[in-house]
Amino acid sequence: MAEEFILELKGITKIFPGVKALDDVHFQLKKGEIHALMGENGAGKSTFIKVITGVHRPDGGEIFINGTKVELKGPKDGQSHGIAAIYQHVTAYPHLSVTENIFMGHEKVKRGFIDWKEMHQDAQALLAQLNADFKSTDEMGSLSVAQQQMVEIAKALSSNAKIIIMDEPTASLTKNESENLYRITEKLRDEGASIIFISHRFEDMYRLASRVTVFRDSKYIGTYDVDKISNHDLITAMVGREITDMFPKPEIKFGEEVLRVENLCREGYFKNVSFNVRAGEILGLTGLVGARRTEVIQTIYGVEKPNSGKIFLEGKEVRIRKPQDAIKHGIGLLTEDRSNLGLIQSWGIGRNITLTEIEEYGNKFFTNDKAERAAAKELAESVDTKAVSLFDKVSTLSGGNQQKIAVAKILASDLKVLIMDEPTKGIDVGAKAEIYDIMGQLAQRGYAIIMISSEMPEILGLSDRIVVMCEGKVTGELSREEATQELILEFAMAKSLKEAEKERGA
Amino acid sequence: MAGKSGRTIIAEEKFSLKKLLVRWETFLVIIFILVNIMNSNISDKYLSVPGLFNATNSFLSIAFLTLPMCFVLLIGEIDISVGAQVALSAVLLGISFNAGVPMWLAVIIALAVGVLCGFLNGIIAIKFTELNPMIITLGTQILFRGIAEMILKDQSTGGFTSVKWFSNLYWGKIGGVVPVMFVIFVICAVIFGVVMHKSTFGRRMYAVGSNKLAAKYSGINVPGMRLTIYTLTGLFCGVCAVFASSQMGSARPNVGAGYELDAIGMCVLGGVLTDGGKGNFIGAMISVFLLGLLKYGLGLVNVSSNIMLVVKGALLIFAVMIPHLNLGRFFKKKAVKTA
Structure with missing residues (x-):
């Protein structure tokens, strides 16, 4: 039985300060299968990948590769076990060549010098294998997103990855590019790789995967055969929570x-x-x-x-x-990124609240500290912030209190x-x-x-x-x-x- | 809508003597006094009204550059082309004057040249936001100085002393005591100080320097502000050029060389840090007089200009290091109050 699963995770739990990102999650990847992983935003998919690749260390649970229990202490460990991930947003070096990107971190070295000739040859061979329409000497930044993804796949192949994780690879691709990606993915599977394919798209799943695992709210919901589950049942699995x-x-x-x-x-x-x-x-x-x-x-x-x-x-x-x-x-906007766009962290809450409307309290040219403080005091009190004084710096407040200040700030405007x-x-x-x-x-x-x-x-x-x-x-x-x-x-x-x-x- | 908890928030700032004493400006005042003690030991004539005005006149034309430089640094940017802008303005003032243009018009031309140079810096900065202002002004610095040298080669253009009122801009004294330049500087400094600390524009500068994106989302016209400040810097380069020309009675393409270091150094030592969003105007002004008088004192004991350059460089490095030293961090935290 041990050999049936190339990768098996049992009872994985990962806790970030204040949140359980993964709660007793299970996962089994068969050799040579394409396995879809689905779930809503924030279901825990990304954290899960990072646990598999060794970026995050789980707080509980066990990981087995080929039936042997392993401990992944960092991304290097993941790589050495043949695990590679291809992310939605390509994390590449845009000013370097394709070859350099493929071999980044495991360059071929001969007598202390980089063996460019061999690296270019190998890179070209990998690209040919993927039917790529660009050269290994091209600059990464000049390629399209789909082409850059191909480079990432070539990179995974060059490190002899046996388990390849694709995180929403089709999200920014056109239909034809997606079609090409499907072909490559199937080819990789036929050559013996096992693939975890994360996507929001049903057509990706139907086209590629034989099985699908669903996460919801950081928990494992179930694994289903793609042929046997209906769209409706799958959606229910993804959102079927009690509200x-x-x-x-x-x-x-x-x-x-x-x-x-x-x-x-x-x-x-x-x-x-x-x-x-x-x-x-x-x-x-x-x-x-x-x-x-x-x-x-x-x-x-x-x-x-x-x-x-x-x-x-x-x-x-x-x-x-x-x-x-x-x-x-x-029209006022409370931004999603309140720490960078919404508030000035190094300022006191009072000045943050009145910043947008300073002219209202004084006049076009001069500020009026007294009027500003009175207004800021009233607004800050109306949102029930925990801050003690208007001069408390935003950076000293918790996320929730910062958000209340951000609300007070937009309420200052008419x-x-x-x-x-x-x-x-x-x-x-x-x-x-x-x-x-x-x-x-x-x-x-x-x-x-x-x-x-x-x-x-x-x-x-x-x-x-x-x-x-x-x-x-x-x-x-x-x-x-x-x-x-x-x-x-x-x-x-x-x-x-x-x-x-x-x-x-x- | 009222808070449910009924919690109240303190809206008054508490006065604290301790806070006042550990302010960076307090430290600057101490150094300032030490410099004055040193200078009065060097020269008996130093500690007298004419002696002090004599000393301040030696650096006030450069000090005009620190006024807009405070703004530039406050919004987190830098302009190292100011020395070259001074040169170009001064050279065009001289050329115009010697071509028969009346002096008042030549002065306006010099100011206009500064405004144009500053405007060019500003336009490049807001149209190509990805460019670092350091690189932009490094480029324009070479460009402006290059044009000045192209016009004059290694010649000088002079004869300004024939216009009495122009000469008096630098040399003239009101009532025979207070230099004209000193009065003009004080008026300008008061205006800049009020704008920095009491105006809506000033508050918005602090916002832009602290977080450009948050400032943009708060409805602040960031490009407009940057363009205004670079242009204002150009105008004051013109002002500096006028006073420098009045002092020397002539203009050469190498006038204003190294002024950018003096101006930036004065601001930074004064606590207007290059990170943006920090500092106060009083500190910068104390620092202007501190560094200016120190240089004057070293001049009195005939320290050679080369050694002066070394001292200047060392001081600038010291000034930029201060906030990153542990001791400096202690000061900075307490002293630089933006909230």
Whole structure:
């Protein structure tokens, strides 16, 4: 039995400060199989890969390779056991040649010098094996994403990898490029490699994998034969959690439409995105990684420029070229990355809160410290921060308290629309509930709120309406009553499902 | 919406004598006093009104460069082309004057040349955001000095002393006591200090220097601010060129050589660090007088210009190292208050 599985993980647990990223997870990889790994954002897939490659050391559990128990102390150990990972975002050296990228870390050396001739020959041979249409002497940066992935695969082959992990390799590929990747992957399998293929796309799974393992909320849910499981059952496995209503949003009578987006397009990112939001309403905007939700709201906020499309505020078309235009029109953004984009860490909370609106407290030229402090004090108290004084530096606060300050900061402006991008990311449960409470109160005060979130319970609990995106397109809109986890995930994978059905039908 | 807990937040800053004493500026004042004691031991005439004004006039034309340089450093950037901008402005002032242009117009031309040079730096910096300002201004430094040398070769252009009012910009004394340049400098310094600490522009500069992206998301016009500051720097290079020309009565292409080091060194020693977002104007001004008077004192005992260069370099290195020394870190934490 021992030889049946080239890789087996039993009871793997990984704990990061405050979160269990993996909770008693199991996994079995047969020799020469392509095994799909699926799950929502944050299900624990990425951490799992890092445990297999030796980047993270698990806090519990056992890893077996070819039936022998091993301990991976670092990425080098993973490599020496023949494990290689190809990531979605290629981590390469763009200014070096393909050969140098392939042999980075295990260069061929002859008498103390690098043996370029042999390395180029070997690299060329590997590329030929993959039917690559570029040369080993090409500069990495001049290649397309698909070509760069091929280099990564060649790199895995050059180190004699027996277990190859592909993390969302098709996410940024065109259909033809994906097709080529499928062929390469199958070829690798036929030559004896075992492959773990992570993807959000159903068609990837149907096309390649024989078995699929599902993770949900850091836990192992099950392993299924691809032939025997239906789309519906798979989606249920991915989202079938019990949701206890922990964030009731107060019942509010909606006002007039405040913001309307019509056919917003940005080439290469998203296309024909339309939605609207009314006063007192929380609009949930969700989707899987690569759905381009953040890109859409950054465009509305004026950080990026759209190629076409219109934005209406209270019925009137507005032009937003930069964030100050958005703020002037009454649109505020609570960024996902509050520590780098939202707040100035080295400043006290008071100055952070008033920064956007300093002219309001003084005049166009001069600041007015007294008025600023009074306003900052009131705002900081209204969000119930744990900070003691306005001069406490942001960097000394916890994530949850920083987020409250970030909320206080956008409330300093005279806004109509609040865009909140992953408002509870990286925040502990207690602070989460407080943020939800604040959001409910804001809706009651008549703000139109757009909330981007990857967390299903949050989306279902807080949103009055849910807009689901998939790969740059709006694929569905659900009311609070009709929304279920299964429906949302189906829309979030919509494009993928259609293609998968086509494939199955064919 | 009121907080549920009803917790209140302190909104007043507590005065603390200890905090005041460990401020970097306090340390600078001590050194400043030591330098003055040294100078008065060197020369009997030093500690008198004419003696002190005589001393300050020796470095105040460079000090005009530290005013905008504070802003440049505060937003986390650097401009090492200021010396060359001074040279180009001075040379064009001289050329224009000797071509028959009235002196008042020549002065305006010099200021305009500075503004143009600074504007060019700014435009490059905001159009090519990936370029490091150090590299941009290193390039323009060579360009500006090159143009100045191309125009004048190794000649000089002079005869400015024939215009009395121009000569008086540097040499003139109000009531026979207070130098004209000193008065102009104090007025400019007060304006810069107020802008840095009391204006919305100043607060936004601190924001940009602390975190450019957060500043952008807070609705601050970062490119506009950068362009303004580089252009302002150019204008004050023109001002410096005017005073330097008034002092020497002539202009050569090598005027202003090394001024960038003096200006940056004065700011950095004053606590306006090259990391951006830190420092205060008073510190920079104390440092201007400290370094200026130190140089004057060394000049009095006939320390050769080569040794002076060594002292200058060593001081600059010391100044940039301070925040990274353990002792310096202690000072920096307490002294440089941005919040």
